[in-house]
Amino acid sequence: MSGELSGQVAIVTGGASGIGAASAALLAAAGAAVVVADLNAAKDGIGRFVRHDVTAEESWQALLADVLEREGRLDIMINNAGISGGAGSVESTDVETWQRVQAVNAEGVFLGCKYAIQGMKRTGPDKSTSKGSIVNISSVAGLQAGAGSIAYTASKGAVRLLSKSVALYCAEQKYDIRCNAVHPGGVDTPIFDLLWQFMGRDQGKAMIDKRHPIGRMAEPGEIGEVVLWLASDRSSFVTGAEIAADGGITTGLMRRQPFVAS
Amino acid sequence: MSRLEGKVVLISGGASGIGAATARLVVRQGGQAVLADRDEAKGRALADELGDGALFTALDVADETSWTKAVAATVETFGGLHGLLNAAGVGVRNSIEDCSLAEFRRVNDINGLGTFLGCKAAIPAMKQAGGGSIVNISSVLGLRGASYAMAYCASKGAVRLLTKHVALHCAQMKYNIRCNSVHPGYIDTPMIAPRLDQSIGNMSGRQWLEELHPLGRLGRAEEVAHMILFLLSDESSFSTGSEFVCDGGLTA
Ligand SMILES: NC(=O)c1ccc[n+]([C@@H]2O[C@H](COP(=O)([O-])OP(=O)(O)OC[C@H]3O[C@@H](n4cnc5c(N)ncnc54)[C@H](O)[C@@H]3O)[C@@H](O)[C@H]2O)c1
Ligand SMILES: NC(=O)c1ccc[n+]([C@@H]2O[C@H](COP(=O)([O-])OP(=O)(O)OC[C@H]3O[C@@H](n4cnc5c(N)ncnc54)[C@H](O)[C@@H]3O)[C@@H](O)[C@H]2O)c1
DSSP, X not given: OOSTTTTOEEEEETTTSHHXXXXXXXXXXXXXEEEEEESSOOTTOSSEEEEOOXXXXXXXXXXXXXXXXXXXXOOEEEEOOOOOOOSOOTTXXXXXXXXHHIIIIIIHHHHHHHHHHHHXXXXXXXXXXXXXXXXXXXXXXXXXXXXXXXXXXXXXXXXXXXXXXXXXXXXXTTXXXXXXXXXXXXXXXXXXXXXXXXXXXHHHHHHHHHHSTTSSOBOHHHHHHHHXXXXXXXXXXXXXXXXXXXXXXXXSOOOOOOSSOO | OOTTXXXXXXXETTTSHHHHHHHHHHHHTTOXXXXXXXXXXXXXXXXXXXXXXXXXXXXXTTOHHHHHHHHHHHXXXXXXXXXXXXXXXXXXXXXXXXXXHHHHHHHHXXXXXXXXXXXXXXXXXXXXXXXXXXXXXXXXXXXXXOTTBHHHHHHHHHHHHHHHHHHHHHHHTTOOEEEEEEEEOOBOSTTTHHHHHSEETTEEHHHHHHHHSTTSSOBOHHHHHHHHHHHHSGGGTTOOSOEEEESTTTTO
16 A cells, blocks of 8 residues: 555554554554554454563564564554553552553553664664654643543653653654654543443543533544654654643643542 | 641651751751651661651651551651651663663652652541641653653653642542642752763763753752742642742743
C-alpha cells in the first residue's frame, strides 16, 4: 500500500485493543508496516502480531531484534499499552497495586522509549543516522487528578515528564527522534469494562460523557488521528509537547466526582 | 514566632538539605519536628541540637512498615500528627539510553513510591488529629523535562500528580487534610554538591547552574523551607492540590 508512511515501520504496544488498535489501523492505512505488540492477539487484528509484555526487558530485546530482522527498520513507536489498575485511593491502594500499575504504565513506556531509540538509530538512510517519532499515551490523569486511581495518575504524571526528558535528550544528541505525550480524555474502549460491569454501560457512559465540556467521550479513532499526526512528519517541529485530546476537560474547571463511592 | 504552635510535623529526609532547614524552622515556629531519615548519624545530631522540640526516627521511605513505625513513634512521643513533609529523595543523572531498569526503579521507589507511602501512612494519624497538611517536594523537573534526568523527571512527574490525587481524595472524604507540591529550582544542598565542582564547557558547574536561574543564583534550603512553612501552617488553609514553585524564575 502506498501512502504518507509507506516504507516506514511502526510498533504499537497494546495495539490489540482500544486506542492502540485504532492507531494501528490508521498507521497501516497511511502505508506503514505495523507491528502490534500486545499480551494477547485481537481477532482479525491489524498488522503483524508479536506477543509482548511491556514490563519485561527481555521481551523488549526480543521484540526489537525480531522487528529489525523481519521488517528491517523502526520509524514509529507508539507506547500505548496501559492498565487502569482499578479505582484505588491513596488510602486503599496497596504497594503491589502501585507497583503493578507503575510497571505497565511507567516502566513499560520508559523501556519502550529506550528500545525505540536503539531501533531508530539504525533507521536513517545509511543506517548510521537516526530518525523517528515516539508517541507516549499519557492521559488527562497525567495533567490533573480526579480521573483515576492514585497509582494511575502518578504513572501518567511520570509518562508526561519522562516524555519531555526523552525529547530533550534526543534533540541534544541530534538524533532527529521526536517524543511527545498524548493526553486523552475518556475514550470508549475495553479499559472501562470493569466500570461498565460495576454501574452498567449506559449509566457509566452517560456519567463520563457529562464530564467533557463537549458532552461526550471519544471514539478510539479520534485519539488515533492525534497519534498518526504525531507519528508523521507533519508534526516535524513538535517535540516534548503535551497534546490533550480531551473534549475540553482540562480547558476549564472540571467538576470532579469520585469514580466509585468508597 | 508561633506560626506552628501545637503542630507536630513529620519530615522524611529531615537529616539534610531542605528537610533539615524545614525542621529548624518548624521548631523555631513553636512546632515539633520528627526527623525521619535513613542517615542516622546526621539525623540524630540535628535532633539533639534542636532539643525537646525534635525527635529522630530511622526511616526508609520505600518500605511500608518503616513508615508505620515512624508515624507510631511520632504519635507516641508528641501525641499526634498534623504535618507531613515528604522531602527524602535522590537526585540521579541518567538519560533514556543509559538508565537501566534497576536504576529507574530505585529512583522511582524512593521519590515516587516513598511519597505515596508517606501520604498513606500519615492520613490515619492526621484524621485522628482532626486534620493536617501534607507537603510533597517535587521539582522544577516535575514541571519541565531535562535530557540528563530521565528517571528523576519521571519520579517528580509522579509526585506532582499523586499530590493532586491526595488533595482531591481528602477533600471528598472531608478529612480536613490538604496536600500540595513544592517545585524547587536548584538549591544549594548536599544533593547537588557533586555537580557544583564539575566543569561544563568553560564554566564551573556552579556558574552553569546559577546562570540557569533568572535571579542569577542558586536557592537556599531556608528559602524553600519558608514556602513549606506557609503550606504546613493554617495560613494556607485554602490551598490544596496546587503547585508551589520556588525557582528563582527558572520556569517563568
Ligand atoms: N480509554 C480511555 O478513556 C483512556 C483515557 C486516557 C488514556 N488512556 C490510555 O490509553 C492507553 C490505551 O488504553 P485503551 O483505553 O485503549 O485500553 P484497552 O484496555 O482497550 O487496551 C489496552 C491494551 O494494552 C494491552 N496491555 C496491557 N498490559 C500490557 C502489557 N503488560 N504488555 C503489553 N500489552 C499490554 C492490553 O492487552 C490491551 O490490548 C492506555 O495507556 C490508557 O491508560 C485511555
Ligand atoms: N537540591 C535541589 O536542587 C533540589 C531541587 C528540586 C527538588 N529537590 C528535592 O528536594 C528534596 C530534598 O532534597 P535536598 O536537596 O534537601 O537533598 P539532600 O540530599 O540534602 O537530602 C535528602 C535526604 O533524604 C534522605 N533520603 C534519601 N533516600 C532516603 C530513603 N530511602 N529513606 C529515607 N531518607 C532518605 C537522605 O538521607 C537525605 O538526608 C528531594 O526530594 C529532592 O529531590 C531538591
